[in-house]
Amino acid sequence: MNSSQPPTPESPASRDTDAARTAAKGRPTRSRKEAEAARRRPLVVSDRKEARRRDRERSRTRQMEAQQALVTGDEAKMPLQHRGPERRRVRDLVDTRHNVAEYFFPVALVFMIVALVLPLIDQSLYLAMSTLLIALLWGGIAICVIDAFFLRRRLRAALTEEFGEVKRGLVGYGIMRAIQIRRFRLPKPQVKHGGAPVEPKKSRAKR
Known part of the structure; x- marks a missing residue:
């Protein structure tokens, strides 16, 4: 005698319930395996x-x-x-002093403009002043070199005293900053000439 029972046919009510769930969501319910695979899928941007x-x-x-x-x-x-603290210290040392180069290069620019415009105005005056202009330019460059030498000594002494050594590139970093006009330096100076800290700019009160 065969004890196995024939499979029970699915009732119409069960089929109607599954169809109603699918219609309500607009798509068939995912299986557990499909849901786990979707969670493991990496979240990457497919559009390059x-x-x-x-x-x-x-x-x-x-x-x-x-x-x-x-x-x-x-x-x-x-x-x-x-x-880094070393570079911040270099910037402060440069910004506290009056560097010759920061004043000389704007003056040298004016001299160059005069040397270009003067021949168009008066050739004889240009010939008379050309030697003087050249002497002033070379004299200013010589003074800048001497000032850079003293700045180099000051930077090396201060860095050695505070950090025990002078890392490569720090002195050149300071000299290049000293050449720049103060208002155009980046990062912006955080100390005034003489060493006083720069006060933050206050926003203007609204009228």
Whole structure:
């Protein structure tokens, strides 16, 4: 005698219930295996153009933050070549003193403009003043070199005293900063001439 029972046919009510669930969601219910596979699928951007666009936006944001940090003095977001206590100390040492080069180069620019314009106005006057202009330019360059020599000695002495050594590139970093006009230096000076800290600019009160 066969004890196995024939399979019970699916009732119409059960079929109607499954059909109603599928119609309500708009799609058939996923199996457990399909759901687990979907969770393991990596979340990546398949569109390469979209990925490149996002990379450009992130890069632009980082550049804007770094540029703003050069103005505000936020060292954590500055470019790598300006970070570190040694470089901050070099900047402060340069910014506290009156460097000859920061005054000479604007004057030299005026001399060059005069040398270009003067022949168009008066050739004889240009011939008479050309020797004087050349002497002033070379004399100014010589004074800048001497001043840079004294700055180099001061930087090396201060860095050796505070940090025990002078890392490569620090002295050149300071001399290049000394050549620049003060208002155009980046990062912005955090000390005034003489060593007093620069006061943060106060926003104007709204009228």
